[in-house]
Amino acid sequence: MERRSPLFTAFIYACALLLAAVILAPIVWLYIMSISPAADLAAKPLHWWPAAVDFSRYRQLLSTIENSAGEAFVASLRNSIEIAGMATTAAIALAIPAGWAVSRTPSVGWSLSMVIATYMLPPVALAVPLYMGLAHLGMLNNVFGLALVYLTILAPFTTWLMKSGFDSIPREIESAAMIDGAGLFQTLRIITLPLAMPVVATSALFAFLLAWDEFFYALLFTSDQRAKTLTVEIADLAGGRVSDYGLIATAGVLAALPPVLIGLLTQRALISGLTSGGVKG
């Protein structure tokens, strides 16, 4: 191990503090805004710390009194959970058989490459026909319609992750089970899938985060509380529907909470997934 001079050590700690400050300052400020009284946020010079902590906005946003900001927020929260949940479930259901097939039969791998290449497509290249198609089916402003559209993003990605997951499970285990008389689906269900569970979980987490984060399609294809997602709701709030910045910040904190918690709790799995190819923009 290389010995460090005290000066270099001090330099390392200074850089570490700087990096921590750069990362934390905006996030901490978002939280402080959410608990500061409106007067403190509008004060000049700005009050960096509220005289009295005010959690009322959290109560306001999570209440479901009719025609309140809370009603719209809670509806969008529910829509986001439903849409991300449905899209993730569907993506995983498609990805498991397809990922296994490509992993065990490389000769069909080119079809997966084609599916993955669609990652390069900007969503605007699909948006107009998808809009017309959903309108035709009466599925605009509909949670099922949006979940279906989200498969354009989620399915290629989960299939690719599942394929790499199955690659690391030796096929000899499967052949052994088959020699013992198990059928293909029995083998997959009893042997392969339990071994692949960690990959299924990681793929599902990533898929959920991607769907939770999506904005463009949600902006185009939803219009009111029946299907509007959290991202669109927050953009609406920030776009001038409310004048209390603290309320916008509170909505931001609440929307960020699930992915941030998932991110921190599953660091190890996420980082290995990210660094094996990089995922999210």
Add this chain to the structure above:
Amino acid sequence: MSGTWMTTRAWLLMLPLLVVMIAVIGWPLYDTVRLSFTDAKLVGTEGDYVGVSNYIKMLSGSNFQRTLITTTWFAVVSVAAEMIIGVLAALLLNQEFRGRTILRALLILPWALPTVVNATLWRLIYNPEYGALNAALTQLGLIGDYRSWLGEPGTALASLIVADCWKNFPLVALIALAALQAVPRDITAASLVDGAGPFARFRFVILPYLAGPLMVALVLRTIEAFKVFDIIWVMTRGGPANSTRTLSILVYQEAFSFQRAGSGASLALIVTLLVTLLALAYAALVRKTAGSAA
């Protein structure tokens, strides 16, 4: 088991995925191509075949050229900054110091923050009347008056780039850190014995290990940055005076604000073609980097 049966079985297992992909990607893409040769409106008229006139109109318009420059500028500057800050952060985190684990966990935060929340957060920070940036700079005596960071063409794009970098440099840092941890300790030790200075060590010992993973990060981030929509829509909607309008915003305006589905489709395909060319060029570069690093 025979090879034919294996292949058939594989196709059968892939069938659900392929059917869905054709429905939600294949068919819409085909239809975008068809629409791009018509003067269809988003709602109502089916539109007539107009040949390549949409393409000519879009490519020759001054909007397109200006937007292409804005998009390129945004992509190049933000990705370059993310790569540099990301690698520096990774080099720091590869050192041993107390609190390193916590700092590495903190990197997850900006990455996990939803893009729209990030955009909203920075919009509040840049607020011309009550924003934290104005307050901090004034209290430090760096600026005299509050400024409208997102409201002036001169500062709007730079302000967006800062917000985008803050969210995305952690991804680069995590990828670079994973690559750094794969550098064998005895190689760095040997280079030290051989008397290599820190810069020579970085250039000749560490960089070869970083090059491959960094290229992948560069490709993904550049494609993402070229397609950028969310952060710009939430923070400036392409304004002021169209100074932050990127290609995706322009397509959105053409196809959805002005409801011109035909010309919007042609513009979307031009963007798709640009992204594809970019990706192909990069793919060639990745292969070259991978070859020289091996």
